[in-house]
Amino acid sequence: MTVDRLPRAGAGLKPEHQRHILEARPDVGWFEVHAENYMGAGGPPHHSLERIRALYPLSVHGVGLSIGSADGMAPGHLARLKTVVDRYQPFTVSEHLAWSTHDGIFLNDLLPLPYTEATLSLVARHVDEVQTTLGRRILIENPSTYLRFDGEEMPETDFLRALARRSGCGLLLDINNVVVSAANHGFDPRAYLASFPHEHVGEIHLAGHAVLEKDGETLLVDTHDRTISLEVWRLFREVIARHGRRPTLIEWDVEVPAWQDVEGEVRQAQSLLQSARGLDARAA
Amino acid sequence: MPAQPEGTGLADLQRRFGLALLQGPLVIPHGIRRDTQPTRGRRFGVYRNNVKASLAAALAARFPVVARLVDEDFFTAMALVFIERHPPRSPVLAEYGAAFAEFLEGFEPAADLPYLPDIARLEWARHVAFHSADASPVDIGRLAALPPEGLGSVKLGLHPAMAIIASSWPIVSIWSTNTYDLTSQAPAADWTGETALVTRPHLEVLLHRLPPGTDRLVTALASGVALGQAAEAASRACQDFDLAIALSTLFAAGAVATLSEGSSR
Structure with missing residues (x-):
C-alpha cells in the first residue's frame, strides 16, 4: 500500500470549532467527519464543510453502516454514504468492525461481533459491497469491546488480517481501542499490537477513555471525552517507530473542549510523527 | 433438512442483543462469554x-x-x-x-x-429546517413590481425549509421566553393560540408568529393554486385575514422561494 511520506496529524471536526477553524486556519494536517452528520439535504453543516474542505484534506468516517449486521447493512445507507463521498472527495473513507442495526432498528452504538469464520465471510462480503459501490478501498477500524462471546474461533488480529486479505480493505488502527479492550479482557496491548497486521494500516486514531471502578473491578470505557492517556501515547510512539508513520487523528467527540485543547493534542501527535525514526519504507 | 438448534446464528444473537439493549429490566442475552470479573451484567451494561x-x-x-x-x-x-x-x-441520528x-x-x-406536544412540534420543525435543502428566498420587490391586474394569477412556491405549526397554545411566546429569557415569563394572560412560522432563508433558522388566516393562505399556495384563489380561500376561512400583511410576513421571513407569473395575461 502507499503511505504518505510525511503523514500529518489531524482532528475530528466538531460544529463547535468550525467558525474558529475557518477564521484562524490552524496548522493541522487534515480533518475527519462522521459521514452521518452530513447526510441532510442542506443547511449550515454542508455550508461549513464545503468551506473547510476547500482549505484542508478530509477523511470521511462512517459510524452507521453496520457492516457486521447479519440481516444486511442498513438499507439505502450505502447510497447516502456514496453521496457524501462523491461530494467531498475525501482522501480516506473508513468504517468499523461492528454492527449497530438489526431488524431495522438503529442502536446508535458500535456493537461487538463474535470472531468466527461465519462472521468473517459476512463482513468480507459487506466490505466488498461497500468498496464496489464507492469505487474505492475503505479502512476498517478495530473496535473497543466490553464483552466477548461463546464459541469464538480466532483472535481479533487474525480476524482483521483475514478480512484485509479477503476483501482488499485497509485497516484503521485505533490505539485507544486496543488499550480499552486489552484492559477489559485482560490481554497485553503490546502483544496485540505485535500481532496486528500493520502492513494494512492506512490511518491511526487516538482518543481518551474513562476508567470506571466498581467493587474493586475496573472497566475502561471508550468515551472520547478527555485527553489521551499516557499509555496510548507511548504505544503510539512505539507503533510508528516500529511499523511506520500513518495519518493520525485526534478524536474528541463528547464534552468537546475549546479548539486550543484539541489542537494541543494534534501538535503532540504531529511532533511524535516528526520525531519518529520510522521504517516508513517498509510500510510503503 | 435438520433444523438448526435455535439461536445459534449471528442473526439470532443480534436480535437478542438488540432487544436486551433497549428493554427496561437488565437481561443478559444468551451467548455472551462468562468472565470471572467484572460481571457480564456490568459489561453488557456499558452497551x-x-x-x-x-x-x-x-x-x-x-x-x-x-x-x-x-x-x-x-x-x-x-x-x-x-x-x-x-x-x-435510521442510522442518521438527525432523523430521530x-x-x-x-x-x-x-x-x-x-x-x-398540554402545550408540550406543540412545543415539540415547533422544535422538530426548527431542527428539520436546519438540515433542509437550501434555496434563495424571493424578495417581495418582485411581487410589487408586477402590474396589479397580474397579481391574482401569480404562483408562489414555498421555501423547502418552511414549516407552519398551528396551536391552541401561545407556542411562539412560550418557546421564545424559554429560549431567550433567563427566567421564563408567563405568556399573555389570555393564553391565545399562536401559529408559528419556521423558516431558514439562509443559514439561520427563524421563528415568526403568523397573522390570522396566513396559514390558510400557505396551505392553499402549497396545493398549487394561484395567489388570487389562495387569498379567497384564506378570506373565507378567516374574517381577519389581511392579504398585504400576510404577504409581507411571508416574504420578510423568507418563506417564498419561487415566483412565477400566471398564464392568464
Whole structure:
C-alpha cells in the first residue's frame, strides 16, 4: 500500500470549532467527519464543510453502516454514504468492525461481533459491497469491546488480517481501542499490537477513555471525552517507530473542549510523527 | 433438512442483543462469554448505557425547550420511555425524534403541560429546517413590481425549509421566553393560540408568529393554486385575514422561494 511520506496529524471536526477553524486556519494536517452528520439535504453543516474542505484534506468516517449486521447493512445507507463521498472527495473513507442495526432498528452504538469464520465471510462480503459501490478501498477500524462471546474461533488480529486479505480493505488502527479492550479482557496491548497486521494500516486514531471502578473491578470505557492517556501515547510512539508513520487523528467527540485543547493534542501527535525514526519504507 | 438448534446464528444473537439493549429490566442475552470479573451484567451494561444515554442526549439537544419546561431529570426519564417504544429506524441520528411530539400527546405524566406536544412540534420543525435543502428566498420587490391586474394569477412556491405549526397554545411566546429569557415569563394572560412560522432563508433558522388566516393562505399556495384563489380561500376561512400583511410576513421571513407569473395575461 502507499503511505504518505510525511503523514500529518489531524482532528475530528466538531460544529463547535468550525467558525474558529475557518477564521484562524490552524496548522493541522487534515480533518475527519462522521459521514452521518452530513447526510441532510442542506443547511449550515454542508455550508461549513464545503468551506473547510476547500482549505484542508478530509477523511470521511462512517459510524452507521453496520457492516457486521447479519440481516444486511442498513438499507439505502450505502447510497447516502456514496453521496457524501462523491461530494467531498475525501482522501480516506473508513468504517468499523461492528454492527449497530438489526431488524431495522438503529442502536446508535458500535456493537461487538463474535470472531468466527461465519462472521468473517459476512463482513468480507459487506466490505466488498461497500468498496464496489464507492469505487474505492475503505479502512476498517478495530473496535473497543466490553464483552466477548461463546464459541469464538480466532483472535481479533487474525480476524482483521483475514478480512484485509479477503476483501482488499485497509485497516484503521485505533490505539485507544486496543488499550480499552486489552484492559477489559485482560490481554497485553503490546502483544496485540505485535500481532496486528500493520502492513494494512492506512490511518491511526487516538482518543481518551474513562476508567470506571466498581467493587474493586475496573472497566475502561471508550468515551472520547478527555485527553489521551499516557499509555496510548507511548504505544503510539512505539507503533510508528516500529511499523511506520500513518495519518493520525485526534478524536474528541463528547464534552468537546475549546479548539486550543484539541489542537494541543494534534501538535503532540504531529511532533511524535516528526520525531519518529520510522521504517516508513517498509510500510510503503 | 435438520433444523438448526435455535439461536445459534449471528442473526439470532443480534436480535437478542438488540432487544436486551433497549428493554427496561437488565437481561443478559444468551451467548455472551462468562468472565470471572467484572460481571457480564456490568459489561453488557456499558452497551446499554451507551445506547440509552446517547439517544437521550440527542433528544435533549433537539428539544431544549421541552427539556427546560419539564426539567432535566423528568426529560431524561421521559426520553427513555420514548426510546424504548420508538427506537431509531435510521442510522442518521438527525432523523430521530419525528415521533416525539405524538408520543408526548399520550404521555400521562406530562399531561399537566398540554402545550408540550406543540412545543415539540415547533422544535422538530426548527431542527428539520436546519438540515433542509437550501434555496434563495424571493424578495417581495418582485411581487410589487408586477402590474396589479397580474397579481391574482401569480404562483408562489414555498421555501423547502418552511414549516407552519398551528396551536391552541401561545407556542411562539412560550418557546421564545424559554429560549431567550433567563427566567421564563408567563405568556399573555389570555393564553391565545399562536401559529408559528419556521423558516431558514439562509443559514439561520427563524421563528415568526403568523397573522390570522396566513396559514390558510400557505396551505392553499402549497396545493398549487394561484395567489388570487389562495387569498379567497384564506378570506373565507378567516374574517381577519389581511392579504398585504400576510404577504409581507411571508416574504420578510423568507418563506417564498419561487415566483412565477400566471398564464392568464
